[in-house]
Amino acid sequence: MTFYEVIFMSGFKLDENGDVVLNKNGINIIGNAELFNQTVKTVLGTNKNEWGFNKNEGIDFKKILVKNPNIDVIKNEIQEGLKQIDETFILTEFSLTGKGRKMFINFTAVNEKNNIVSDILVY
Numbered sequence: 001m002t003f004y005e006v007i008f009m010s011g012f013k014l015d016e017n018g019d020v021v022l023n024k025n026g027i028n029i030i031g032n033a034e035l036f037n038q039t040v041k042t043v044l045g046t047n048k049n050e051w052g053f054n055k056n057e058g059i060d061f062k063k064i065l066v067k068n069p070n071i072d073v074i075k076n077e078i079q080e081g082l083k084q085i086d087e088t089f090i091l092t093e094f095s096l097t098g099k100g101r102k103m104f105i106n107f108t109a110v111n112e113k114n115n116i117v118s119d120i121l122v123y
Contacts, residue, residue: 011035014042033115036085040117044081057084064123069103071096078107078121088112 013021013028021028030038046058059081063073075094082089093108108118 011038014038018042036115037117039085040082041119043084044078044121061123064103069096069098074105078105082109086111
């Protein structure tokens with residue numbers, strides 16, 4: 001059992017800016033697949049060494065945000081980020097495209113429980 005399996009019972013819902021979502025009764029609570037997907041986005045959107053509560057969480061943006069990106073290095077960073085959530089995650093699809101000053105990473109990954117996560121990350 002990984003750390004994240006223990007906490008995946010329920011958690012605060014975050015909006016696209018990472019702020020807690022409120023409703024008329026207080027804080028929105030989410031669980032299961034929605035919380036799982038939110039955790040993936042949060043970990044892959046965190047620059048390693050920047051979150052004070054866990055300096056090891058996240059990925060190294062310095063390896064991604066470079067002038068001439070190396071697809072293998074970036075793919076490895078995404079894989080390592082996913083393994084922080086579940087060490088059995090394996091990337092099944094991965095592509096990288098750039099437009100202007102933005103990079104788009106499209107990926108799909110699956111773990112041993114057949115949980116599939118797919119997303120497009122923008123850096």
